[in-house]
Amino acid sequence: MAQMGRPRTFDRDAAITQAMHLFWEHGYDATSLSQLKANIGTGITAPSFYAAFGSKQALFEEVMERYLDTHGRVTDSLFNTTLAPREAIELTLRNSARMQCESGHPKGCLVALGLLSTCSDESKAISAPLAHARSVNRAGIVACIERAITAGELSATVVPNVLGTAFDSFLLGISVLARDGIAYEQIDAAVTQIMGLWDAARVPALARQK
Template sequence: MARPASFDREAVIERAMKAFWEHGYAATSITQLVDATHLQPGSLYAAFDSKQGLFLAALDHYAAQTLTRLDKRLDGAADPLQGIAAFFADLSADRSDARRRGCLLVNSALEIARADADIHDRVTAHLTRIEMRLRAALEQAQRDGLLPAERSPSVLAKFLMTTVWGLRVLGSTGADARSMKQVVAQALSVLHA
């Protein structure tokens, strides 16, 4: 009988996520993953089947964190548009090392998703979930009379997702907080036009 895993799976995924985020999927070696997770290769393979399996778990973890941040802002706001604005303010104000690394989902879409169908499908599913959450908030804003009836929540959600991607890329280039805030203000102005 196999011995049960004696490690904190979420902590291992978090550490692996940071390694993949820092180096990219292709450039992250098993040695780097062993160093990051403090597990031996055999334990990593037993728990995640492959480097790809660990990467998919890391993508799931990252997407869950992103959705939690978005939901926290939406749920804590007086109205959906204020929640969206708060989420974007967080993106523009982030001065952490994470900002320099960009978005793991966008990075993955650009680096590996076209070459790996499983990763492509997972990245697409996560980006779609985030977009659908934004769309639901915009639909609620429309029902509340905060967004004109002629505006398309679907198109606006796609626009906001494009803005998120752009902000993450801009942040990774070292753009200053002032520039990021200006981009956010311009992007959010379409919600009030």
């Protein structure tokens, strides 16, 4: 009789990581149930898959939790108020570029690349958490800019949402560059250039001392 349910050798923790890499590489819609079954462990049956995860959507939700708790933490500096605002943003951009270009997992960022389209009803249902994760990072960037304006580091004429959009656009754009094979060193050098936007809006040190 065929074995039903979850195999005894099933490693759920490893399965989440394997599924994460598939979704990360191909995106939610393009990752089929057949791919998931074939690449989790040494391959699992449909009953085993549903017994373990419930559905593709439920599995993706677990994958997102795993990603945000691990690779996604490169943006943590945005919310560390012990860091200077400029340092917080620069660290996020450099750490994100390093993570997205490193080996051992697909290139780019799952939050940025996992689901930008809403092709199916199912993908529409899971697009909101990804958009939320992006909006949290965007808000973190804006909060850093607002802190700098309050502290007198940036000019009061700076519009936080506008400058924040420039940095957020660069952060999201790293995913495409990494996926296209642009070298980490080149992207890291570009971070130095983009931080020039901050420096151009800075209040001169002498003016801050008055």
